[in-house]
Amino acid sequence: MLNADQIALHYQHKPVLQDLSVSIARHQITAIVGPNGSGKSTLLKLLGGLIQPSEGTISLARKPLHKWRPKELAKKLALLGQNPQAPGGMLVRQLVGHGRFPYLGLFNTLSQHDQHAIAWALKKTQLEELQHKPLQHLSGGERQRAWLAMALAQQSEILLLDEPTTYLDLGHQFQLLDLLKQLQVHEHKTIVMVLHDINQASQFSDRIIALKNGSIVADGTPQQVVTEQIIKQLFNIDVSVVPQRYGKVIKPLCLPLETQNQLTSNSALPLRSAAI
Amino acid sequence: MNQVIATRSDITAKAWPFYGLLISLFVLLVGLFFAALCLGSVPLSIQAVWQALLSSTPQNSESNILWQLRLPRSLLAIVVGVHFALAGLILQAVIRNPLADPSILGVNGGASLAIVLCLLVFDYVQLQVFNLSDSRFNFVWLPAIALLGGTLATALVLKLSWRQQLQPNQLALNGVAIGAVLNALVMWAILAWGGNRTETSLIWLAGSLYGRDFSQLLLLLPWTFIGVFGCFLLLKHLSILQLDSDAAHTLGLNVKRWRLTSLFIAVALAASATAVTGPLGFVGLIVPHFAKVLLNRLGLGISLPHLMVVCMLAGATLTLAADIASRTLISPLEIPTGTLTTLMGIPILLLLIRRQS
Numbered sequence: 001m002l003n004a005d006q007i008a009l010h011y012q013h014k015p016v017l018q019d020l021s022v023s024i025a026r027h028q029i030t031a032i033v034g035p036n037g038s039g040k041s042t043l044l045k046l047l048g049g050l051i052q053p054s055e056g057t058i059s060l061a062r063k064p065l066h067k068w069r070p071k072e073l074a075k076k077l078a079l080l081g082q083n084p085q086a087p088g089g090m091l092v093r094q095l096v097g098h099g100r101f102p103y104l105g106l107f108n109t110l111s112q113h114d115q116h117a118i119a120w121a122l123k124k125t126q127l128e129e130l131q132h133k134p135l136q137h138l139s140g141g142e143r144q145r146a147w148l149a150m151a152l153a154q155q156s157e158i159l160l161l162d163e164p165t166t167y168l169d170l171g172h173q174f175q176l177l178d179l180l181k182q183l184q185v186h187e188h189k190t191i192v193m194v195l196h197d198i199n200q201a202s203q204f205s206d207r208i209i210a211l212k213n214g215s216i217v218a219d220g221t222p223q224q225v226v227t228e229q230i231i232k233q234l235f236n237i238d239v240s241v242v243p244q245r246y247g248k249v250i251k252p253l254c255l256p257l258e259t260q261n262q263l264t265s266n267s268a269l270p271l272r273s274a275a276i
Numbered sequence: 277m278n279q280v281i282a283t284r285s286d287i288t289a290k291a292w293p294f295y296g297l298l299i300s301l302f303v304l305l306v307g308l309f310f311a312a313l314c315l316g317s318v319p320l321s322i323q324a325v326w327q328a329l330l331s332s333t334p335q336n337s338e339s340n341i342l343w344q345l346r347l348p349r350s351l352l353a354i355v356v357g358v359h360f361a362l363a364g365l366i367l368q369a370v371i372r373n374p375l376a377d378p379s380i381l382g383v384n385g386g387a388s389l390a391i392v393l394c395l396l397v398f399d400y401v402q403l404q405v406f407n408l409s410d411s412r413f414n415f416v417w418l419p420a421i422a423l424l425g426g427t428l429a430t431a432l433v434l435k436l437s438w439r440q441q442l443q444p445n446q447l448a449l450n451g452v453a454i455g456a457v458l459n460a461l462v463m464w465a466i467l468a469w470g471g472n473r474t475e476t477s478l479i480w481l482a483g484s485l486y487g488r489d490f491s492q493l494l495l496l497l498p499w500t501f502i503g504v505f506g507c508f509l510l511l512k513h514l515s516i517l518q519l520d521s522d523a524a525h526t527l528g529l530n531v532k533r534w535r536l537t538s539l540f541i542a543v544a545l546a547a548s549a550t551a552v553t554g555p556l557g558f559v560g561l562i563v564p565h566f567a568k569v570l571l572n573r574l575g576l577g578i579s580l581p582h583l584m585v586v587c588m589l590a591g592a593t594l595t596l597a598a599d600i601a602s603r604t605l606i607s608p609l610e611i612p613t614g615t616l617t618t619l620m621g622i623p624i625l626l627l628l629i630r631r632q633s
């Protein structure tokens with residue numbers, strides 16, 4: 001439904017992304033992985049219509065993104081950036097209420113339906129008790145959930161998330177990913193997210209797109225992408241990939257191996273002499 | 277059902293402190309208003325004020341003082357306070373920085389320069405071409421001229437910041453730089469070619485409500501209505517503009533368009549007020565800051581609709597109080613009101629800077 005067709009993006013004459021085509025399938029969770037600076041976030045912003053490609057087009061329901069009216073697009077597609085900012089005094093409920101902006105005309109205020117959508121988003125993210133707190137009194141994880149709630153209140157079919165787990169501890173990371181999985185299963189959301197952790201990507205997504213230097217290295221199911229060769233190619237480390245059972249499904253799990261440097265016992269010596 | 281009732285009572289429980297705040301601010305404003313009518317170099321009793329207000333035809337000196345001097349002046353202080361406070365609030369939302377003030381975007385500088393140049397050129401032409409020594413300048417044009425100057429200065433600041441996508445910090449830095457240049461030019465113009473206008477120009481530049489009558493109030497009111505109405509229409513967009521631009525974009529807001537619209541309304545409010553009273557420094561900085569502190573203390577959170585109403589009341593109260601102080605502190609002499617608000621604003625500015633760094 002969301003298609004990027006042979007897009008390229010240049011920034012100050014340097015190519016950031018080149019000759020890249022992706023087609024995001026309905027009701028799937030797609031993870032974008034890759035080393036730092038590979039263009040993951042840029043690809044996500046392009047898919048969300050925040051930046052325009054230098055070449056090629058991105059279209060939603062066969063209509064190029066830039067031809068959509070901004071509010072109509074916002075009803076179909078919500079994007080949560082890596083480090084979103086709001087005034088610290090804003091209450092959680094106020095922030096989440098902003099998710100209803102695309103549905104409001106110039107004169108009307110939040111309707112009963114909008115209030116229900118806000119309440120639903122607060123419930124899904126377990127923020128009901130915190131809804132009257134200002135954002136500045138929230139922990140990093142709670143704040144991340146508040147922003148997710150805002151995106152959910154948009155009630156868009158597609159959710160684009162840029163490293164949604166970055167500021168969270170392990171427990172909250174899995175809670176959030178679990179919530180996304182539920183949203184996919186029960187609410188039929190289409191989710192695209194940039195993830196750092198290849199194992200989380202493998203566990204929670206149906207499809208992984210691997211980027212390096214602005215081009216797609218691999219694109220397929222976790223089984224197809226999380227392989228020793230591809231991980232080596234992406235991150236330049238040796239891993240061993242083993243099957244791991246998560247509930248009913250089996251997904252590949254990659255474990256980094258000790259590198260050649262660490263095996264040779266003398267490897268620390270040059271460093272020490274340098275320190276002296 | 278239970279849940280619905282719970283949220284209802286929750287909302288009303290939250291609403292009461294807000295209405296309480298509004299009522300106390302309003303009572304304070306009304307009290308100050310009567311104080312402003314009574315106090316001055318000629319003190320009037322409240323009975324005398326009341327009687328003079330009720331009688332429509334001015335007969336004695338008391339009703340003259342009231343109708344010619346104190347009433348228009350106090351009403352003007354209230355209106356101008358609303359102008360600067362709302363302009364500051366809008367700018368802070370758009371620039372996403374509590375340090376924003378009409379002076380930051382060069383509005384005050386641009387408006388001042390336009391007015392000063394206009395007056396000086398007019399005087400010069402009148403003297404040289406028509407050989408008239410008394411000025412016949414029509415002051416109705418002042419707000420429009422100020423708006424033109426303020427808009428041009430702001431446009432220049434925006435042009436300089438355009439390539440950085442109107443990034444807030446870039447905008448603020450360019451604004452401060454342009455503002456400094458403009459203020460220097462204003463001073464130069466006044467001192468070099470001021471002639472017999474030097475003194476009045478300097479007083480005007482300090483921001484004063486001295487010698488204002490109903491004509492100036494009537495001059496300003498249309499701008500007030502347009503500005504306040506525009507603010508209320510803008511509320512939702514402004515609220516979104518407070519978020520970072522990526523978030524605002526994904527919510528379907530045309531960020532550049534609404535930033536410009538909001539900036540224009542803020543400039544119109546600040547410039548028109550500047551035209552009448554001169555720049556009342558820092559009102560746009562102090563008032564939104566206090567409004568936020570008040571709302572925060574009451575646990576209401578900072579929602580723009582609340583802020584806007586509180587800012588209008590608090591802005592009016594502050595300028596009225598400053599005006600009373602300016603003409604009673606060293607009576608019968610006057611301290612320019614703008615000097616007082618600037619003195620109040622500086623500590624708050626320093627506090628905000630410290631908090632940001």
